[in-house]
Amino acid sequence: MAEKTISPLRSRFTTYFSKPANIITICFLLILILTVVLPLSTLLIGSFKVNGNQEAVYLGRDVSDGDFTFHHWVELLTSKDFSYAKIKFWIPLGQSTLMALIACFVAVVFGGVVAWFITRSNLPCKKFISTVFVFPYIMPSWSMAMFWENFFKNTQINAGKGMLQALTGICVPESMVYGLFPCAMALGLHYAPFAYILIGGILRNMDANLEEAATVLKASRFKILYRVTLPIVMPALVSTVLLVFSSSISSFTVPFFLNKSSINSGNNFIAISVQMRSLINTGFTKGQGYVLAIILMLFSIAILTVNNYITGSRKSFTTVTGKSGQVSLVKLGKARIPVAVVILIIVGFFAIVPMFSFAAESLLEVPGDYRTLTLRYWLSSEPFEGSNKGDTIGILKSMFMWKALGRSLLLSLIVSAIAGTFGILIGYAVARKRGSRAATLVSNLAFLPYLIPSMSFGAVYLALSYTKGFTWLDGSFLILILVGSIKFMPFASRTGTSAMLQLSGEIEEAAIVIGVPWFKRMTKILFPIQKSSFISGYLLPFISCMRELSLFVLLVPSFQTLATSMLQEYSRTGLTQSSNAVNLLIIVVVLVIQFVVNKLTGASIDKGVGGN
């Protein structure tokens, strides 16, 4: 029998695809090109063409829809007409960068410090602090801005009486209420749970022997922090900065909401994201809006490059090995109680008080008048009187509300399942093929959706759903799942990659040696070891999806489709009681889900840090 010869090329092909990490890399490369690169390219193309008849009118020359042009770039970056480029682009860019950097600082310091106390000290009330610390992230970012304004506004700045003034008579200066600083604070506090989850997850898993060895070697506390602790948490730290910076600089609602002071006060701050939204939403200047979106993405890509450089230049971030590890807690001594009280006050103020504020607002017939308590915005079966809101009834009695909440829940569960699983697989491929170009490309592409402005991302998929061959996607639930899964994948891929990089290769190698198949290795060995981090990879997309609006607003067939679209409708039509009630309902649902997940799996978003 003649021996069958296998060509070297086929042999290489077979060998390459015999490794699960390679198959995953190639599959995701294809998926990400289709779902991420193509939408991104529409932004790029849009920045070089005339986008519609209105833009052609704006250009004022002999151009028509679809023509190629450099005008958007030249106009936005260089026009001296009424100092246009300076005012529309350069100044807002500088100020927004400063805002995003302050937000990063607040998030990293606040989240990181609390994470350290929870994971590495004998602080009391850890479980409570850990649970409530993630509340600000569950709330939509604008609700934190709303709370900030409601708390600090005062009559000295003609903004009406806020909670602080009502309780203490103190009137803070206008720069504390409106402008760059409060925007940065609101965003920093909103994203502090990111830092808490990511940094805390690593601190918790870190073997204390490393720090103890340094102590034995007489290293100073600062040196231990600088040379041992910080390098180990560096991937999480950089990931946090990347996520917070990207989110903050492109955040629209917070800077739009907290920009109410007069031009002459010096506190008026027009963020780059507000400029971008106004450019994109106006038919005359869409192309300039796309230019801005691309530049914002380039900013974040620069941070991503730094991230890659830092994680790529280190040999290993392994903190979980097959050997035993231990965590010894730092004893706070006499400072234990005072530190706990301070943390409880700060965390309680930003995590619990806003929830009470939403509850109170939903129960007041006349905002601010506590003599007008009512449950009708929750329980009334009768349409509301005195306003032109049609048949709006109490949210708990409204079938539309229940259906919308059910759809939001279903959507978030499916999206988190897809994004979370994709994140783990990408993390696995990136960790196993670390340093390879394909893996780096997949890792970077998986993060890019985070950098695309939500509404633009939705608009691209909207256009797709109107294109021949894809019209079945129009108004469907599937398109919401598709955009949600892609848009929220970065959370999961970051957590998945961080978790996989922490795992020593020897653990899986041992299983390979005894012939354990790949699926079993993933489900029985790797997943259980890093369960808390992976569960975070599922919960973060879930939470983000539950409170997301901009991404879906163009794609939902009706405002009654999702809970957040109903919230927006109530808010738009002035039914603030109902919008506060829906906001609270969303937060409560997320907390209940988190509780159920915790009871069923023993994991939770904060357990990775130290909830238990």
Next chain:
Amino acid sequence: MKKILAFFLIAMVAFAAFANGETELKPAAKTEVELAIEKAQTMTLAELEAAAKAELEANPDLTFNADSLTSGIKKALAAFEKKYEWAAGRTAYNSKKGSEYQPKLIAAQKANSYIADFVMIQDASFLKNAMLDTHFLLSYDPSDAEIKIADGDKNPLVGVTFNKVFIYDNRTVGPDQLKNVWQMTGVDGVSLKGVHNVSYQNPLGEDINMSFLIMLTSPSSCERLAKAYKSYFGKDYVDEPEYMNIGYKFVKEFIGNVGYWHSSDSSEIKGLMNYADDGRIIFAGLCKLKDYEYYKKDYKDSDLYYTKTVTAGGWNNEIEGFDGFVYNMWTLIPATAKLPYTACLFIKYIHSAEGYNAGWGGILGYYSSNTNIPSVDGDPALSEWKQKCVVEDVQYIDKSYATVVKFINMALAGK
């Protein structure tokens, strides 16, 4: 990073080829919808009712979709279903915010796809350039013996007209405080009485407010402003080199003097009493006055609620210069509508007294384009508002947008 950039470039080329596929609408001589509208135009009401009924019966799986920013359409649809039992349960109202709805309309126009059977939108420039010039939104003229519409409002067909005016709390401000628009530039002095507490929605987030500022630089507005200037300062306005005309001067000084930039007209009016101490004057839709909650505690279950509410807030329609801004919302039929006869019948219905009153009747600040329908008691007629207010003019907005918006951006940056 180089790899990513290379990918972008390759994908961009690929996508450009893909995007240039067959998605462009090539207007045919006459579409089915255009033909249906033409036919409907010649029908009596009874014939149109029969045609709409037949259309719905022939398409039992279809729902009549009405997209609109105003919830008045929701109430009008409910009344429409009551009147025409054969349409009961066959209609749907979709609330669509302008800036979020425009991309959907553009996508549907580019792909020549179905979006709705009836559309009600604002923003004159978007309507003209993106929807009318591409023949995607079509007008049906519902005029008959009962429905009188001015020729200028027929194509495109105006559905409801709105106005934004300067609203205040009647107890603390009153009509005597704001008598001349130049007060809102902040000029002080015993006789000048500058006003410093004007609240204005940020034009970067609200197109209508941007259109108003643009329109203030138009020749007709300049005439009004010059006249008011003379009355206020006691001398003629003399051209200043830094301003292209008196409108630019007003816009710059007005923006500089705005004391508070609110983010929602509804919320701002709703809490007007919270600003009673600072005497705030809010530029907002007159129709939003219904949301003022001053009397809510005492009258919410009473028939007097609305009457009391609109007396708590006030506005002055004797301001020298202008009283506010008037703009339209148009009622149109997409070229891809599936139920065009039903759309025509519904348009006829909301222009009739019965349909209009079901959606917007009895409320200040809504004006039908049917001149037979008067504005509510205590609210001047639309024709009077148009004389006293700055009126949206798409020709001027298109022509001047590029220059004026740059100037406005500069003013917003405090430069």
